[in-house]
Amino acid sequence: MDAIAPSDLKSILHSKRANVYYLEHCRVLVKGGRVEYVTEAGKRSLYWNVPIANTTTILLGTGTSVTQAAMRELAKAGVLVGFAGGGGTPLFTANEVDIDVAWFSPQSEYRPTEYLQTWVKFWFDDDLRLYAARSFQRARVARLRAQWNHPHLRAAGFAVDARRLDELLQRTERRIELALDNTALLTEEARLTKALFKLAVDTVGYGEFTRAKRGGGSDPANRFLDHGNYLAYGLGATATWVLGLPHGLAVLHGKTRRGGLVFDVADLVKDACILPQAFLSAMRGDDEQQFRRNCIEALTRSESLDFMIDTLKAVALETAARGQG
Numbered sequence: 640m641d642a643i644a645p646s647d648l649k650s651i652l653h654s655k656r657a658n659v660y661y662l663e664h665c666r667v668l669v670k671g672g673r674v675e676y677v678t679e680a681g682k683r684s685l686y687w688n689v690p691i692a693n694t695t696t697i698l699l700g701t702g703t704s705v706t707q708a709a710m711r712e713l714a715k716a717g718v719l720v721g722f723a724g725g726g727g728t729p730l731f732t733a734n735e736v737d738i739d740v741a742w743f744s745p746q747s748e749y750r751p752t753e754y755l756q757t758w759v760k761f762w763f764d765d766d767l768r769l770y771a772a773r774s775f776q777r778a779r780v781a782r783l784r785a786q787w788n789h790p791h792l793r794a795a796g797f798a799v800d801a802r803r804l805d806e807l808l809q810r811t812e813r814r815i816e817l818a819l820d821n822t823a824l825l826t827e828e829a830r831l832t833k834a835l836f837k838l839a840v841d842t843v844g845y846g847e848f849t850r851a852k853r854g855g856g857s858d859p860a861n862r863f864l865d866h867g868n869y870l871a872y873g874l875g876a877t878a879t880w881v882l883g884l885p886h887g888l889a890v891l892h893g894k895t896r897r898g899g900l901v902f903d904v905a906d907l908v909k910d911a912c913i914l915p916q917a918f919l920s921a922m923r924g925d926d927e928q929q930f931r932r933n934c935i936e937a938l939t940r941s942e943s944l945d946f947m948i949d950t951l952k953a954v955a956l957e958t959a960a961r962g963q964g
Contacts, residue, residue: 656693656694656695656944659694659695659696659697659698659870659873659874659935659938660689660694660696660697660698661697661698661700661723661931662676662697662698662699662700662703663699663700663701663702663703664678664700664701664702664703665677665678665702665703666703666704666705666706667689667697667699667703667704667705667706667709668705668706668708668709669706669708669709669712670686673688673689674688674689674691674709674712674713675687675688675689676689691712691713691716691718692716694716694718695718695719695873695874695877695944696718696719696720696721696870696873696874696877697713697718697719697720697721698720698721698723698869698873699720699721699722699723700723701723705720717880717881719873719876719877719880721869721873723869751882751883752883753883754882754883754884754951754952754955755882755883755884755885757955757956757959758884758888758955758959759888760959760962760963761958761959761961761962762888762890764962767958767961767962768821768890769818769820769821769824769890770958770961771890771954771958772821772824772890772891772903773815773816773818773824774953774954774957774958775890775891775903775904775906775907775950775954776811776815776824776827776828776891777812777815778907778950778954779906779907779910779911780808780811780812780815780831782907782908782911782946783804783808783835783910783911784804784805784808785911786911786912786915786941787799787804787911787915788801788804789941791940792915795919796843796919796922797839797842797843797915797918797919798842799838799839799842799915800838800841800842803838804838807831807834807835807838811827811830811831814827814830815827821891821893824891825891825892828891828906831910832850832910833850835910835914836848836850836914839914839915839918840918842918843918843919843921843922844922845860845918845921845922848860850864858921859920859921859924860917860918860921862927863916863917863918863920863921863927863930864913864914864917866927866930866931867913867916867917867930867931867934868905868909868913870913870931870934870935870938871905871908871909871912871913871938871943872901872902872905874904874905874908874938874943874944874947875900875901875902875903875904875905875907875947876898876901877944878904878944878947878948878951879900879901879904879951881948882948882951882952882955884900884951885900886898886899886900886901887899887900888900889902889903890903890954891903891906904947904950904951907943907946907947907950908938908941908943908946908947911941912934912937912938912941912943913934913937916930916933916934916937917930919933920933
């Protein structure tokens with residue numbers, strides 16, 4: 640039977656796709672019309688199929704190569720590709736003020752325009768952009784409340800003090816509404832994350848913990864946080880690409896920061912899904928592969944990509960309508 644080209648397959652909505660792959664020490668190529676990765680087992684080459692029609696993101700780690708033909712098929716299927724360094728953390732170039740993550744977005748001029756046109760109706764208005772940023776933070780807090788109290792997380796050993804969590808989130812919600820500008824919102828975001836670290840440390844009994852910046856941490860929790868956050872960035876980039884929103888049209892992380900909207904969207908699920916798993920895996924002594932598997936399961940189980948896309952849609956429509964009202 641002739642192989643069916645990916646472009647001939649019925650498209651699966653990105654929000655319903657199941658897979659995020661991290662590949663290392665292999666070759667990614669097209670064989671028999673399918674995208675496959677090849678590993679070496681002694682004198683044998685083992686070929687493994689990548690179901691690209693049901694894949695959102697591929698991270699290419701150390702020791703990998705990819706052919707032009709494979710990249711063409713991945714782009715046609717709308718798969719986001721991250722070129723990663725050791726441990727599944729994408730390569731970046733750093734200067735004193737910014738980090739540029741090496742993501743390869745599927746290149747297509749024919750992205751939907753509905754949400755882009757809606758987005759730019761409010762984006763150039765400072766007050767409306769602040770309103771959108773508040774909406775993102777409200778959604779983030781609601782997600783935290785739902786996920787940190789979820790029975791599955793408690794069963795895994797992350798039985799957070801519900802009263803402390805609720806007090807923290809209620810205080811954050813009040814400060815979000817009182818924030819007069821993006822700087823105040825970013826300050827509150829940093830304060831919330833620091834308090835969540837403290838709560839997580841107390842919940843699992845981790846001991847002393849200080850969040851290291853830019854991959855500088857050597858302890859397991861810091862390494863897992865760096866590693867897992869890039870999975871959230873990949874989903875954030877996918878969500879914005881699906882809706883046709885340029886990554887530069889951020890509402891919170893700066894009007895000129897490269898990829899700022901990806902950071903805005905990733906923050907919707909980072910603390911809710913990745914943070915607890917980082918501390919759980921650190922306490923259990925998981926290796927990076929097990930941690931990555933647990934993160935992907937958590938992101939899939941909680942339908943995080945669905946949530947990102949739905950939040951982007953709601954914020955776009957609500958904020959634009961407010962500007963016209």
